[in-house]
Amino acid sequence: MTAGLEGMFPGLAPEILDAVRQTVEVHALPAGALIMAAGDETTSLYLIDSGRITVFRDIGSEGGERVLATLSAGAILGEMALLDGQPRSASARAETDCRLTEIDPAKILALPNGDQVLGALRGCLAVAVTNRMRTQTDKYVAAVEREMAAIRERQHFGQFFIYALGMMTIGLLINDVISKQILKVDVFTPTFAWVYLLIILIPTSVIIWRMKIPLRDLGITAVGMKRSLVEGAGLSVLIVAVAFAAAWVLRVTGLHAGTPVPAEWGPTTGYFFHSVLQELVARGLLQSSFQRFLDDRRGIQSVVLSSTLFGVFHIHFGFMAVIVTILSGLLFGAVYLRHRNLAGVTLLHFFAGGAAFWSGLL
Template identity: 85%
Template sequence: MTSPLASVPPAPSSEAPAASPRDALDKILPGLSPAMADAVRQAMVVRHVAAGATIMTEGDRTDSLYLIEDGNVTVFRALGIDGGERILATLPAGAILGEMALLDGQPRSASVRAATDCRLTEIAPAKVLALPNGEQVLAAIRSSLAVAVTNRMRTQTDKYVAAVEREMAAIKERQHFGRFFIYALGLMTIGLLVNDILSKQILDVDIFTPTFAWVYLLIIMIPTSLVIWRMKIPLRDLGITTIGMKRSIVEGAILSAATVAVAFAAAWVLRTTGIHAGTPVPAEWGPTTGYFFHSVLQELVARGLLQSSFQRFLDDRRGLQSVVLSSTLFGVFHIHFGFMAVVVTILSGLLFGAVYLRHRNLAGVTLLHFFAGGAAFWSGLL
């Protein structure tokens, strides 16, 4: 405790020789020389104070120093003539009282009472001065106490700075959430505009062409790039990192192989039964390469930014809510392709999101996205 405290005329208490004086002195005044420590112990007294008794009173010019050996005390200030008070602190065993008054000689600036029955070790300057070398001993006490107080003040300052930094980080986090919320609304607006106005009423374009898919994605990338820049999101937080890359690629490759096999098997069954006679699309170099980079950008938006941001702002430790939200939101972006496209995008997004949760790396999930989407076309499933 570094706040100045005060003492009052003797409270209901009993006085006895100090118990375990070496331990008590080491707590109050660490670093004293053996000779000075022996001298101080001659002036130490243990006081037993009943619960509710006043130990110090604000404004008194007393200068005893106390160590709380057992019990708790309440530090408070009177608020005025109405008898109210403001609680400043509750100090447990091991804390010291009255250090500032002993150092600067000023009146006590707060009152202290025993919250429970207490045992206090007291060092009274008057008793110290009564020793043969009292002046030297008192000077040594003040020197040691100043070091202890300075160390405590430094610790308190560090805690205060840390608290301020946490508050500033919280404010910054709220600002980032606001930007992300506006971004999410903006993406939904873009999806609706492209679906109802741009593609149908103004341009009347074929939305199933690769050109439209690229234009649509690049439009989405404009606010995406802006929010990443404004929020100063590190690339590693977007899944662009070497951490976990190897495991991510291996797992993505295994799942990709399984997905391709399932897609071709399903397409064969549908053609054989006559349910769906889709035409396989050959995996040509140009369109295939373009689709790969298209998959990279889609995963950057859906998993790297949307899913990661939802998990961060919602404090979604398991990540399940974030997977559902990001998959649903990204599915809405495909509403211009029809209801089934939205459903397929959401379901595949759940799988991609679960894979991304395992490694926080875009490599494997991008690979899976590319082969899953490509297989659907190469097999004639779509």
């Protein structure tokens, strides 16, 4: 008990502590015992020496209750009534066998210097209560902030879900209605590719703005750029070598006689920037958003989903184009997962696509 008083009221002078010790009473309570009830006009303060106590309020007419707090050894109970003299605002029950030290203000007032002792005790207790309230306020504010963040996350997920549906609708409309029935254009021209990409970029830009996604979350950052570029360049060399070797084998065996397309400055530069924008949509937005909203820690689901969705955007080029886009997207997504930087994966995208044309595979 002595250590309990000194630990609970470290600011009290020794003579005040000695006076309080003369009035305390120790209680051993079995589990289930009611310590106080809401509305009681008692004003004793209890120090919990051992055990666990539940503070609660009765609610409704069906006998239910709402738990307000669970207190363990080292905590105090009933401090508000001692401070303001008002009836108990809640009930308390022993959840386990407990040992309590009771401080009764009436017994303190019976001492020769009772007013002084009780005043000092209330002052020290008020500091302790204020500190506890400050801690509880900080916890409450943190909980509110977490809830608000969760609400914003749900709103962002709804916006992203609508965006994904809209993107699929755009792909299907362009494939089945605009390109084939209305405009009847050649979807394999660079002009169509650029127009289609720019159409996709309009809702993409809107969703990035609405969701306030920072550039670093889109992979546009200097962090990891060097490693990303080195890995992207190494894989690009490998992909280009494989593409030219495969094209040579297909021509020699007569299985495929595609005509190589020279790497001219204008079209090649245009395709590079086209690759940048495609990766911004596919990896920067789609893959990153899927991983965030699905809490996909490993990122595998996100890579598959973003690659599949982006493959659907290419349905107007034919079924084989969708398959190739999905497979290449799996590779690009895996590379992006390693560094969260668009630099290397964009380089790989550019050389992989370019090699298919330069070698004559496409």
